[in-house]
Amino acid sequence: MEPQFQNLDLIDTLSERHLQLRRMTQELWNKRSNIYLSNTEWFIIARVYKQETTISRVTKQVDISRQATHKFIKRLEAKGLAVTFNKEHNKKDKFLRLTTLGEECYEKNEALKTEIEAKVATSIGIEQLNTLREILKLDWGLE
Numbered sequence: 198m199e200p201q202f203q204n205l206d207l208i209d210t211l212s213e214r215h216l217q218l219r220r221m222t223q224e225l226w227n228k229r230s231n232i233y234l235s236n237t238e239w240f241i242i243a244r245v246y247k248q249e250t251t252i253s254r255v256t257k258q259v260d261i262s263r264q265a266t267h268k269f270i271k272r273l274e275a276k277g278l279a280v281t282f283n284k285e286h287n288k289k290d291k292f293l294r295l296t297t298l299g300e301e302c303y304e305k306n307e308a309l310k311t312e313i314e315a316k317v318a319t320s321i322g323i324e325q326l327n328t329l330r331e332i333l334k335l336d337w338g339l340e
Contacts, residue, residue: 225309232276237269246303251290278302
């Protein structure tokens with residue numbers, strides 16, 4: 198067991214592992230790409246990948262303020278990764294979709310996560326990894 202996790206409860210252990218994995222993913226991405234993306238930008242990209250959705254729906258899914266959502270979307274647009282637009286039948290909502298470059302970035306990032314997952318499988322074993330994945334997917338009766 199890694200010493201920094203020894204005295205942590207379940208919630209803090211999950212949180213620390215999540216941060217560790219996110220940091221690894223971000224560092225790998227930044228080494229291999231000249232497009233810097235924050236975790237929040239990745240969360241938005243993941244919610245929009247292969248679909249068009251409203252900015253208000255993204256705000257709810259990412260769980261940040263409307264103002265912050267708009268700020269991050271503007272950054273994605275400036276990097277050429279996303280576009281916002283109106284639809285003829287819906288004058289109320291603004292919609293968001295990824296550009297081809299945005300979708301390519303998402304797919305490359307998924308490949309990076311697969312690399313990290315393979316390292317975890319090598320370290321703890323594929324059966325343990327699959328068990329962990331299944332446990333995390335179970336209904337924990339928390340809601």
